[in-house]
Amino acid sequence: MDGGLQIGTHAHGQGVKRQTAHIQGIKQGSNPHEYLCFCYKIRSRFGNTHQAAQAQPGQRALDIGCGPGLTTQSLAEAVGDTGQVLGVDIAAPMLTIARQRCASLPHVSFELCDVNALPCADASIDIALASQVYEYVEPIDAALRELARVIRPGGRAVLVDTDWESAVWASHDDVRMRRVLESWNEHIPHPQLPRTLKRRMEEAGFGSVTVTVVPLLNSVYDRQTYSVGMMDMIGAFVTGRNGLSAEDVAAWKADAVTIGAENGYFFSLSRYVFVGERA
Ligand SMILES: C[S@@+](CC[C@H](N)C(=O)[O-])C[C@H]1O[C@@H](n2cnc3c(N)ncnc32)[C@H](O)[C@@H]1O
Numbered sequence: 001m002d003g004g005l006q007i008g009t010h011a012h013g014q015g016v017k018r019q020t021a022h023i024q025g026i027k028q029g030s031n032p033h034e035y036l037c038f039c040y041k042i043r044s045r046f047g048n049t050h051q052a053a054q055a056q057p058g059q060r061a062l063d064i065g066c067g068p069g070l071t072t073q074s075l076a077e078a079v080g081d082t083g084q085v086l087g088v089d090i091a092a093p094m095l096t097i098a099r100q101r102c103a104s105l106p107h108v109s110f111e112l113c114d115v116n117a118l119p120c121a122d123a124s125i126d127i128a129l130a131s132q133v134y135e136y137v138e139p140i141d142a143a144l145r146e147l148a149r150v151i152r153p154g155g156r157a158v159l160v161d162t163d164w165e166s167a168v169w170a171s172h173d174d175v176r177m178r179r180v181l182e183s184w185n186e187h188i189p190h191p192q193l194p195r196t197l198k199r200r201m202e203e204a205g206f207g208s209v210t211v212t213v214v215p216l217l218n219s220v221y222d223r224q225t226y227s228v229g230m231m232d233m234i235g236a237f238v239t240g241r242n243g244l245s246a247e248d249v250a251a252w253k254a255d256a257v258t259i260g261a262e263n264g265y266f267f268s269l270s271r272y273v274f275v276g277e278r279a
Pocket residue numbers: 018019023027039064065066067068069070071088089090091094113114115116130131132133136137138
């Protein structure tokens with residue numbers, strides 16, 4: 001752990017990497033700054049769902065899969081300099097950006113690790129946040145038990161995940177759109193995690209799990225919106241999958257421009273926020 005924060009240590013150690021190829025491709029690509037812009041789009045379009053964490057001054061907070069540190073910075077502001085925040089991530093480029101972002105915050109530190117081996121002592125955390133992380137994680141139930149291990153009784157976990165089957169995306173070719181979305185489902189091991197996450201959290205040791213939905217809506221074609229901004233990433237991933245050629249993907253992108261020019265652009269997606277209290 002760097003920066004002097006010592007929330008605790010754990011016998012599993014650190015650096016366990018189970019990163020699968022799709023995560024490597026999407027999240028550890030050669031351009032972390034592009035990914036940072038993508039994170040900003042998520043943040044601005046979905047709203048600050050991390051506020052569900054309601055972190056309090058003086059608390060010990062953990063930002064799991066912190067990425068470029070946007071949520072870590074928010075947690076740091078909430079707990080203040082009498083609190084502590086540890087951000088962890090499996091991707092070193094993300095941590096480099098996160099460290100730069102939080103360089104002026106001495107109560108924040110970062111560590112490279114897998115969520116299945118958190119560098120924290122048992123019951124040492126008041127509040128843990130994981131925004132868009134557990135849908136990437138395997139084995140998921142073991143990871144949730146590891147999360148429960150580090151949170152003190154009465155402490156809380158806030159998990160935010162998307163179900164891409166909630167996507168409604170207007171197209172002149174619905175069959176091609178379905179093929180794109182079905183192929184995109186393959187980019188993570190748990191694309192429909194929200195459907196089972198409440199039960200999984202309860203089985204891992206959390207009680208009183210509440211679920212809320214945060215809808216996203218883009219009703220114009222605009223490169224600054226989340227959905228249009230995602231099209232390059234989705235297009236690159238789905239090309240060559242389920243029979244989708246580069247030409248198919250180019251036509252899919254061109255159709256979005258066309259339907260936008262016709263004032264028919266429409267995209268909606270649901271994100272779900274789970275808050276559980278450690279029993
Ligand atoms: C979609 S990003 C979310 C980043 C950040 N939580 C946010 O909301 O801005 C997912 C993050 O989870 C990290 N991640 C994925 N699998 C992980 C694992 N097994 N252990 C630790 N971090 C992981 C990725 O490296 C990436 O930074």
